[in-house]
Amino acid sequence: MSDRDQIEQLRSRLSDGAVVTDPALLESYLHDEAEWAAYGKPVAVVRAGSTADVRDTVRWALEHGVPVVPRGAGTGLSGGANALEGCVVVSLEKLNQVLEVNPLERLAVVQPGVVNDDLRKTVATQGLWYPPDPASSPWSTIGGNVATNAGGVCCVKYGVTRDYVIGLEVVTGTGEVVRLGRRTAKGVAGLDLVGLFVGSEGTLGIVTEITVKLRPLPDPGRTVLGYFDGIVDAGVAVRDVAARGLTPSALELVDRTCLLAVDEMTHMGIASEANVVLIGKVDDPGEAGERAAQEMVAAFETGNATFVAETDDPEEADAMMAARRLAYPAMERLGPLLTEDVCVPKEHVPEMLRRVERIAAESDITIATVAHAGDGNLHPLMITGRGDDEAKARAQAAFDRIIEEALDLGGTVTGEHGVGLLKMPGVTRELGPEVLAMERAVKQALDPEGIFNPGKVF
Amino acid sequence: MSDRDQIEQLRSRLSDGAVVTDPALLESYLHDEAEWAAYGKPVAVVRAGSTADVRDTVRWALEHGVPVVPRGAGTGLSGGANALEGCVVVSLEKLNQVLEVNPLERLAVVQPGVVNDDLRKTVATQGLWYPPDPASSPWSTIGGNVATNAGGVCCVKYGVTRDYVIGLEVVTGTGEVVRLGRRTAKGVAGLDLVGLFVGSEGTLGIVTEITVKLRPLPDPGRTVLGYFDGIVDAGVAVRDVAARGLTPSALELVDRTCLLAVDEMTHMGIASEANVVLIGKVDDPGEAGERAAQEMVAAFETGNATFVAETDDPEEADAMMAARRLAYPAMERLGPLLTEDVCVPKEHVPEMLRRVERIAAESDITIATVAHAGDGNLHPLMITGRGDDEAKARAQAAFDRIIEEALDLGGTVTGEHGVGLLKMPGVTRELGPEVLAMERAVKQALDPEGIFNPGKVF
Numbered sequence: 001m002s003d004r005d006q007i008e009q010l011r012s013r014l015s016d017g018a019v020v021t022d023p024a025l026l027e028s029y030l031h032d033e034a035e036w037a038a039y040g041k042p043v044a045v046v047r048a049g050s051t052a053d054v055r056d057t058v059r060w061a062l063e064h065g066v067p068v069v070p071r072g073a074g075t076g077l078s079g080g081a082n083a084l085e086g087c088v089v090v091s092l093e094k095l096n097q098v099l100e101v102n103p104l105e106r107l108a109v110v111q112p113g114v115v116n117d118d119l120r121k122t123v124a125t126q127g128l129w130y131p132p133d134p135a136s137s138p139w140s141t142i143g144g145n146v147a148t149n150a151g152g153v154c155c156v157k158y159g160v161t162r163d164y165v166i167g168l169e170v171v172t173g174t175g176e177v178v179r180l181g182r183r184t185a186k187g188v189a190g191l192d193l194v195g196l197f198v199g200s201e202g203t204l205g206i207v208t209e210i211t212v213k214l215r216p217l218p219d220p221g222r223t224v225l226g227y228f229d230g231i232v233d234a235g236v237a238v239r240d241v242a243a244r245g246l247t248p249s250a251l252e253l254v255d256r257t258c259l260l261a262v263d264e265m266t267h268m269g270i271a272s273e274a275n276v277v278l279i280g281k282v283d284d285p286g287e288a289g290e291r292a293a294q295e296m297v298a299a300f301e302t303g304n305a306t307f308v309a310e311t312d313d314p315e316e317a318d319a320m321m322a323a324r325r326l327a328y329p330a331m332e333r334l335g336p337l338l339t340e341d342v343c344v345p346k347e348h349v350p351e352m353l354r355r356v357e358r359i360a361a362e363s364d365i366t367i368a369t370v371a372h373a374g375d376g377n378l379h380p381l382m383i384t385g386r387g388d389d390e391a392k393a394r395a396q397a398a399f400d401r402i403i404e405e406a407l408d409l410g411g412t413v414t415g416e417h418g419v420g421l422l423k424m425p426g427v428t429r430e431l432g433p434e435v436l437a438m439e440r441a442v443k444q445a446l447d448p449e450g451i452f453n454p455g456k457v458f
Numbered sequence: 459m460s461d462r463d464q465i466e467q468l469r470s471r472l473s474d475g476a477v478v479t480d481p482a483l484l485e486s487y488l489h490d491e492a493e494w495a496a497y498g499k500p501v502a503v504v505r506a507g508s509t510a511d512v513r514d515t516v517r518w519a520l521e522h523g524v525p526v527v528p529r530g531a532g533t534g535l536s537g538g539a540n541a542l543e544g545c546v547v548v549s550l551e552k553l554n555q556v557l558e559v560n561p562l563e564r565l566a567v568v569q570p571g572v573v574n575d576d577l578r579k580t581v582a583t584q585g586l587w588y589p590p591d592p593a594s595s596p597w598s599t600i601g602g603n604v605a606t607n608a609g610g611v612c613c614v615k616y617g618v619t620r621d622y623v624i625g626l627e628v629v630t631g632t633g634e635v636v637r638l639g640r641r642t643a644k645g646v647a648g649l650d651l652v653g654l655f656v657g658s659e660g661t662l663g664i665v666t667e668i669t670v671k672l673r674p675l676p677d678p679g680r681t682v683l684g685y686f687d688g689i690v691d692a693g694v695a696v697r698d699v700a701a702r703g704l705t706p707s708a709l710e711l712v713d714r715t716c717l718l719a720v721d722e723m724t725h726m727g728i729a730s731e732a733n734v735v736l737i738g739k740v741d742d743p744g745e746a747g748e749r750a751a752q753e754m755v756a757a758f759e760t761g762n763a764t765f766v767a768e769t770d771d772p773e774e775a776d777a778m779m780a781a782r783r784l785a786y787p788a789m790e791r792l793g794p795l796l797t798e799d800v801c802v803p804k805e806h807v808p809e810m811l812r813r814v815e816r817i818a819a820e821s822d823i824t825i826a827t828v829a830h831a832g833d834g835n836l837h838p839l840m841i842t843g844r845g846d847d848e849a850k851a852r853a854q855a856a857f858d859r860i861i862e863e864a865l866d867l868g869g870t871v872t873g874e875h876g877v878g879l880l881k882m883p884g885v886t887r888e889l890g891p892e893v894l895a896m897e898r899a900v901k902q903a904l905d906p907e908g909i910f911n912p913g914k915v916f
Contacts, residue, residue: 104700104805127703149646160644162653163621176892184801185833186618187870188607188657189877189885190915191897195620195653199646216703242562245585245674286744343642347562375643412645419647427647434634438904439649445903446896457648 006064007044010088013056020045029071029089030082035336036396037079037421042069045089051169051177051208057090058206059175061451068451070202072112072144075136077339078420080148080201080456090206092143098122099209106214107166107183112143112207116150119212128214131158134416135325146207149199151416153321156374157249157283158215160416162198167211170197173204173447183211196442201418202453204446221249221283222293223317226300227274227307231255231357231369234276235350237303238373241280242346244295250281251374252324258368258381261330262323270323274307278373279320327370331381338382338395341423342406343415346376355405356380363398365391377415403429419457427457464522465502468546471514478503487529487547488540493794494854495537495879500527503547509627509635509666515548516664517633519909526909528660530570530602533594535797536878538606538659538914548664550601556580557667564672565624565641570601570665574608577670586672589616592874593783604665607657609874611779614832615707615741616673618874620656625669628655631662631905641669654900659876660911662904679707679741680751681775684758685732685765689713689815689827692734693808695761696831699738700804702753708739709832710782716826716839719788720781728781732765736831737778785828789839796840796853799881800864801873804834813863814838821856823849835873861887877915885915 001009011019020026021044031039043066048054061068067087074081083089095111098119102108103126110119116137119130133152134140140150146168151160167181181187181194197204228234234253241251254262259271270277278300282292293310300308311317331337344352353369356378360367371378382398384391403413403426413419413426428436440458444450459467469477478484479502489497501524506512519526525545532539541547553569556577560566561584568577574595577588591610592598598608604626609618625639639645639652655662686692692711699709712720717729728735736758740750751768758766769775789795802810811827814836818825829836840856842849861871861884871884886894898916902908 103703104697105803106700149650151644155644159621162650163617172892172896178890178892178896180893182801182870183803183868184835184870184873185804186609186613186801186830186835186873188872188874189870189881189888190893191662191900192607192620192650192653192657193893193896193900195650196900199650204649216705239562242564245561247674284743285746288743343640343644345563345641346643372644377642377644410641412640412642412647414646415642415644416646423647430647432636434630434636435638435648435651438630438636438651441903441906442649442651442654442900445899448899 003043010044010057010060013060014046014053015049018046018049018053020047029091032074032076032079032081034077034079034339034420034422036338037082039082040085040087042083042087042089045091047091047094049094051171054090054171054206054208055175055177057088058171061088062175062449066451067454069453070147070206072141072147073139075140076144076148076420077341077417078422080418080420082421084455092141095208101126101128103128105183107211108214109209109211110142111209112141112146114142116140116142116145123214124217127217129217130164130212130214132161132164135328142210143207146198146210147201148418151372151377153250153252153372156251156372157247162195164212165194165198165210166213168194168197168207169209171206171208173449173452181211199418201420201457203443203457204452218249218283219285220314221281222289222310223320224280224293224296224300224310225308225320226278226305228276228278228303228305231276231353232350233303234278235353237278237300237305238349239346240299240302241296241374244299246292246295246299248280248296248374249283250279252279253369253371253373254324254327255369257366258327258331258370261334262326265330265333266326268319268323277320279324324370331368331383335383335385338399339417340378340380340399340402341414341417342402342411343375343377344406344409344411348409349373349376352378352406352409356402359398359401363394365395365398367398375415376411421456424457461501468502468515468518471518472504472511473507476504476507476511478505487549490532490534490537490539492535492537492797492878492880494796495540497540498543498545500541500545500547503549505549505552507552509629512548512629512664512666513633513635515546516629519546520633520907524909525912527911528605528664530599530605531597533598534602534606534878535799535875536880538876538878540879542913550599553666559584559586561586563641565669566672567667567669568600569667570599570604572600574598574600574603581672582675585675587675588622588670588672590619590622593786600668601665604656604668605659606874606876609830609835611708611710611830614709614830615705620653622670623652623656623668624671626652626655626665627667628663628665631907631910639669657876659878659915661901661915662910676707676741677743677747678772679739680747680768681778682738682751682754682758682768683766683778684736684763686734686736686761686763689734689811690808691761692736693811695736695758695763696807697804698757698760699754699832702757704750704753704757706738706754706832707741708737710737711827711829711831712782712785713827715824716785716789716828719792720784723788723791724784726777726781735778737782782828789826789841793841793843796857797875798836798838798857798860799872799875800860800869801833801835802864802867802869806867807831807834810836810864810867814860817856817859821852823853823856825856833873834869879914882915
């Protein structure tokens with residue numbers, strides 16, 4: 001069968017308009033936001049309108065040996081959704097319904113294309129909360145969040161996506177539609193395939209429905225702002241927050257380069273007051289919260305904060321957190337970004353920040369850092385001018401050195417963005433050949449024909 | 459090589475005294491506490507003194523095709539640790555050291571033979587808390603808890619074992635020693651093999667070291683006691699706790715038969731006051747806790763409690779919780795128990811309790827119920843006189859009917875005890891052939907020779 005006939009066969013099996021081959025339209029499905037990662041040209045994009053569309057696409061791909069690349073909103077930062085040459089991209093964007101919000105069971109059932117913030121808004125109307133909040137929450141989808149086991153700002157207290165997913169509907173590597181997991185509060189019937197699929201970056205199957213646990217909406221809480229002269233000082237403050245046994249509900253770091261970029265985009269003018277900002281939150285109710293905020297102030301002072309204050313102005317607190325969330329888009333305006341995502345033990349946050357500074361100086365590269373600092377999850381962003389290939393080579397070398405240093409400090413090469421394409425060399429080093437062999441064996445067991453996102457992650 | 463020579467070869471490879479073949483000693487390694495599950499006779503028991511002992515036993519077993527049954531304290535309730543005919547039982551009881559408690563990173567590193575309560579006591583000296591608290595916590599080990607993904611009393615608020623395990627050392631199905639997971643707060647480097655091993659009931663490998671997350675010790679909290687005439691009334695109260703959006707830190711149910719048994723063992727005299735008891739706890743600090751306790755009182759009243767009170771007497775609260783924890787050992791004195799472990803959506807707790815009552819009446823079997831009621835996780839205990847085979851057959855039929863009803867209500871056949879041998883038919887019904895095939899494929903991928911706990915779970 002010719003390629004053209006194959007596509008027509010696919011078109012005939014799926015719902016009307018699901019199969020896209022118009023080159024202009026394909027353009028927007030080629031890659032995610034990992035600008036440095038390679039990508040190929042798909043033979044088609046399927047904008048699935050139902051689980052049946054996904055299943056029939058997978059069956060078609062199995063018949064013809066076509067690689068399948070699942071895709072959410074394309075906000076990933078590791079190339080996990082990048083098209084492979086000759087693949088079919090399965091976009092879940094149209095499966096965007098919140099199917100159920102159940103306050104008594106404290107769960108929601110959603111399709112994978114639901115945008116993170118939309119889920120959060122929907123459940124908030126019933127006093128409920130879906131905590132995982134990646135900086136991409138206005139755009140990224142729950143399906144993509146599940147694929148990468150997305151983290152975010154509140155993870156330091158409330159955990160990551162995997163901590164909230166209890167059930168999945170999945171199209172498998174043999175083209176079956178199965179239900180994994182449960183709706184009950186607990187359950188241990190068999191292996192934890194749900195947890196295995198979360199964070200598997202589209203390599204094991206395609207998720208077509210997700211059941212998530214919810215929490216009650218938390219108290220708005222208290223915000224502590226700290227300004228620091230240097231980034232290592234801020235790191236010392238972060239370590240001291242942990243050493244004091246505090247449980248912040250957020251502890252974010254934004255460095256000078258990011259502040260300048262945000263100022264340029266928003267005219268907020270933060271950089272005129274601070275070199276490095278820490279934004280801490282605590283949401284324990286009542287006196288416990290007051291005490292925790294005071295302890296956080298003391299921890300920031302341990303890091304020689306040049307200014308530190310608990311703000312009781314929610315607008316100021318929101319503005320600061322907005323600056324943190326805008327850091328990535330603001331930086332993207334400056335040129336192609338190479339995004340790090342290392343995570344180190346909290347004890348080593350100051351040392352890791354020191355090493356990143358040293359690498360920047362020695363590489364003659366601008367490295368801006370934002371961080372979920374309370375988790376030890378750092379995002380050094382390497383910026384180079386467009387078309388400056390020498391700088392790009394130096395940035396790549398700096399990227400590799402940062403990975404090396406994170407592993408040296410007992411860290412991981414990816415805290416929350418996933419492996420995709422960019423982190424494959426780092427993961428190989430982190431896991432070693434025996435563990436990689438185990439992961440490949442599991443992949444092979446669930447995707448025997450190797451059609452899901454081949455050549456990524458492992 | 460003769461069987462005898464094989465054992466001598468094993469003995470020569472392991473640390474002195476690790477290999478046990480004395481029939482009198484073997485006796486105590488034949489089965490766990492699932493009295494109704496079948497077991498066979500092992501060729502030897504290895505009381506491993508090191509990871510190397512475990513590794514070398516697995517390599518020996520691979521050479522000779524001997525099944526390997528890993529074993530913790532043997533407090534399991536599904537037969538997961540039961541010896542298979544001709545197997546080697548690997549007991550982890552001697553690997554009982556807490557290797558590290560790290561308050562700054564909020565983690566502990568332990569060997570699998572550490573008793574749950576011992577870990578809890580050790581970390582408490584540093585103001586830290588390991589939440590998962592199965593009723594077996596004075597005896598069961600962390601390794602066994604990991605194997606079954608054990609739950610417990612506080613899971614209703616704080617989650618189960620899987621929520622706390624972030625790293626493992628494992629002896630694999632190819633006889634390698636590997637490290638899975640991380641020490642950092644977050645990490646998404648590759649598939650979640652840690653989560654996959656938790657709850658895998660010794661079918662994928664043998665865990666030789668465990669890294670767990672810790673929390674700060676919670677407030678002692680407030681206890682609300684409710685007495686009810688009937689068990690369905692108590693179920694209505696449980697549902698109302700959920701409907702009011704409360705987050706109890708415990709919500710336990712003990713029925714009349716259990717209360718009588720506990721009274722008989724302890725002379726506490728609870729059954730003279732109550733038919734069915736609910737023990738609720740809330741541990742939010744300050745006013746929030748007060749409000750939650752008042753709401754819980756109101757919820758208990760919705761269930762027509764005959765008596766309800768918030769107790770500010772910690773001794774009374776502890777006594778009630780102790781009665782809950784003693785229910786199982788107290789019942790065991792009455793005869794062989796067949797233990798159910800279904801978990802249903804919270805909405806259906808009253809209906810499920812009603813159906814269990816009906817099944818007891820129709821089967822002419824004593825069914826006593828204790829429950830992690832707030833999770834919908836019910837433990838109906840079927841009791842028969844020793845040697846009464848007819849009653850035993852009726853109990854088995856009742857057991858199967860309870861599973862049927864739980865599935866009918868959208869529940870699972872095992873909330874926290876695991877599949878082992880007893881729940882295999884139920885799990886087959888719950889998961890269906892496609893999902894079971896996926897689980898078997900994963901098992902085969904990681905245990906290609908099929909030596910770990912063959913014939914169980916799947």
